[in-house]
């Protein structure tokens with residue numbers, strides 16, 4: 001059990017002290033100075049070192065660097081009490097191992113299923129994800145990251161794409177007459193410079209997903225932001241006044257699927273990506289053409305892509321003991337073959353189990369098994385790929401993804417914290433250092449499908465990023481069944497969801513301000529660096545007993561670019577999902593995270609979710625009832641969104657203020673005018689007018705009394721028991737991946753059509 005710094009449950013000793021009289025100096029200790037330091041370069045990438053999966057020497061270097069950074073940053077004290085996980089000496093030699101990669105594994109929320117419909121582009125993206133992952137787990141030393149975004153990337157035109165497709169490779173996509181790519185800071189490629197100490201000097205490369213794009217005229221965020229109040233004016237909706245009928249909704253969904261075929265050609269995903277070779281797979285590897293029959297989805301580009309993925313990924317590093325057949329061996333299942341881009345499957349061991357103990361196997365035995373299991377297992381497909389004349393690019397890349405990783409039995413399992421969609425999280429102790437950490441085991445849905453892309457992305461992002469408001473992944477360790485992978489994270493005593501469920505009273509305004517500031521800082525950092533989190537919710541916000549909030553769970557996150565590409569709208573847990581997603585928008589940007597933050601702010605104040613819909617339809621209805629239904633006036637372009645065709649009840653008035661009055665005698669959470677203004681700007685319908693993280697950080701609410709509480713004086717709580725965290729999951733909002741799976745089951749071969757086609 002983790003104890004708070006103050007030895008226990010201070011409960012809400014600071015609560016209910018929101019009057020000006022009781023605003024102490026301490027409460028304002030989240031001072032402008034501290035706040036400013038953390039915002040103004042204190043969290044810069046410039047001092048950052050990325051070190052992952054390193055041998056201990058490297059680990060020590062990294063921890064040292066981190067400490068230096070923290071000292072420089074000053075604004076947060078988090079590292080001061082952190083033990084040095086990399087300081088343990090001795091122990092196991094670094095493993096050299098590999099694992100299978102499920103190359104066609106799409107992101108959760110992506111609507112395709114078994115179809116492999118996203119193979120070409122998704123796999124192109126995957127290649128780069130893998131490259132990035134390989135790099136970060138190879139004991140890297142990253143070049144300083146640079147903040148890239150200087151303006152809003154939000155561009156909503158979808159029609160100006162001219163696409164050509166390199167049909168021979170199936171993965172080379174050219175998008176002509178398009179804006180430049182946004183610079184993407186977080187994907188690294190190894191340079192040949194090996195730095196002393198075994199680390200590899202790497203430097204940023206361009207975005208893995210937007211290399212073909214050029215930057216369009218940026219939208220000035222200040223312009224986009226103007227008029228934010230309009231959206232909550234409660235003006236009459238342009239929607240039909242007919243009562244809401246679920247049947248209508250369902251009919252609409254069906255119609256919407258059909259209508260997608262008529263989508264403008266350049267943005268018609270089916271034609272552009274999967275229908276024929278003449279058409280381009282320009283679109284992001286995420287969007288799904290639901291209308292395409294499954295077989296059709298599978299047919300494109302798999303072989304060349306497969307070949308390329310494998311050629312990049314299985315080349316043994318120079319000097320590395322060659323594992324006979326391991327580079328070529330692949331999963332035998334027809335399913336994986338259909339997916340086409342498995343890289344390698346190390347063994348037939350059941351890797352789906354979540355028992356920590358299973359990973360305490362004899363490593364050598366496992367290696368032997370692995371070796372044996374791979375001998376003589378080449379498939380026809382592999383033979384084809386070997387014949388593929390396409391050279392690996394770059395051919396000399398080091399690909400030993402987990403070389404240097406420690407093994408998980410260097411940690412003692414204490415208890416299971418939670419089991420999420422993508423992994424099991426344990427509390428564990430580093431046997432060498434005694435440090436308490438959280439170990440998130442990557443969940444292998446089906447071992448034969450290889451390593452989930454979602455996890456690759458999460459690991460890549462979390463290893464690349466370093467910010468006081470983003471959970472720190474210290475290293476990656478491997479289980480003894482070589483393809484079980486654990487992220488070693490700093491341990492956080494609570495997540496906000498579970499914590500609020502255990503609290504008797506909601507957070508005070510000053511506490512909410514403290515939490516929101518940290519949250520906004522983390523989100524600003526993500527958005528500044530071209531990453532959408534896409535699953536902001538209270539259960540993904542961790543809080544430790546030092547009052548530090550950290551964003552976790554990057555399983556749905558992804559880099560984005562300008563101009564925006566179509567992405568699946570099936571992201572973000574339902575209760576926190578922005579209206580543009582609910583209404584079927586396929587192009588979206590940072591504003592979706594900001595909407596989620598509005599929902600989170602309201603939840604922190606009220607201690608209950610703001611919009612807890614059961615279905616997408618119900619969710620929209622709840623939003624409209626509270627905020628009034630949107631219309632074309634307050635949200636230009638709204639009427640063209642696919643979901644608007646459904647007849648919703650015409651809610652005219654914004655009822656949000658009733659939920660958060662300035663004064664209350666009924667127990668409703670109170671919110672000042674400034675606070676309400678911020679909440680309204682976060683919950684602005686028009687994504688282009690919705691407040692940005694940067695603007696929100698400067699909002700008046702944070703400057704008025706009660707001032708944000710210092711992290712030092714945030715209440716502490718007993719660490720949540722694992723059982724409690726698991727129990728509360730029963731009550732959680734449906735996960736996007738679960739939604740997707742249900743839809744896939746319902747819709748058979750057509751995959752996850754979703755509600756909006």
Ligand SMILES: Nc1ncnc2c1ncn2[C@@H]1O[C@H](COP(=O)(O)OP(=O)(O)OP(=O)(O)O)[C@@H](O)[C@H]1O
Nearest residue numbers: 418420421422423425438489490491492495539553
């Ligand atoms: N570093 C950590 N320290 C303590 N607890 C953690 C940590 N990371 C995650 N958890 C706990 O595990 C839960 C699940 O973690 P996470 O969200 O990363 O996994 P997931 O599989 O993506 O979950 P979900 O399906 O809920 O999105 C979190 O809600 C939190 O309670």
